[in-house]
Amino acid sequence: MKVSTLSILAAAVLGIAAQSAAAAETKIGFVNSDRVMREAVPAVRAQQRLEKEFEKRDQEMQRMAKDLQSMQEDLERNGMTMAEADRRNKERAFNDLNRDFQRKQREFREDLNQRRNEELASVLDKANRTVKQIAEAEKFDIIFQEAVYASPRIDITDKVIKSLSEGK
Structure with a gap:
């Protein structure tokens, strides 16, 4: 009975040691996507377009x-x-212009949102390719884009922005 308890304890210690060694070799990175979409040259150009x-x-x-x-x-x-007729005509003209304005405003927002989504999708695709290239070149095991907290030590956002800005 003592032998089996001792062997289980030894296996557990070896398992924990193996996990610690594997964790020490794991390379983790973080990219702040919002910053990339604000600061990278392709994102700035898209906004200007x-x-x-x-x-x-x-x-x-x-x-x-x-x-x-x-x-x-x-x-x-x-x-x-x-005069009653003049006031009615002006109110009608105001209502017509207001209706036209609201329609054009809605169309403007829809068109702008659609184009913004197209432009941002293109920039996001480039950014994701760049992140993958950096991950492969620097042998990262995982790179997160969303996190509640990320240490500046693992933040590679500046590398991504620089790489995108250089057009790599």
Whole structure:
């Protein structure tokens, strides 16, 4: 009976020692994806492309918003002194413009979100390939992209951003 207890204890000690040795050899990394998507050159270029692509529509939306605001102020200020027919016509014009503005605003947001998702997917794909290349080159066992806490010692975000920015 003593022999089996002793052999179980010895096996457990050997198992723990083997796990400790394996854990000591495990190489772990962490990448802050949000930082990569903000700071890497391809992400910055994608953001600039989006801004340029949607600049005219954004200016048009701002112009329409100003027109709506001035129409509303005019109605509030002069509505009581206007003839009934004039006030009704101005209210109808205001409502038509408001409806058109809301439709265009919704379309603008949908188009912008779709294009942003396309651009970010492209950047994310490049970033993931870069992370995989770094992992293989530096023999990482695992690289996390989401963590509650990651020590700066295992953070390879700067390497990823640098590699992406150099176009590797």
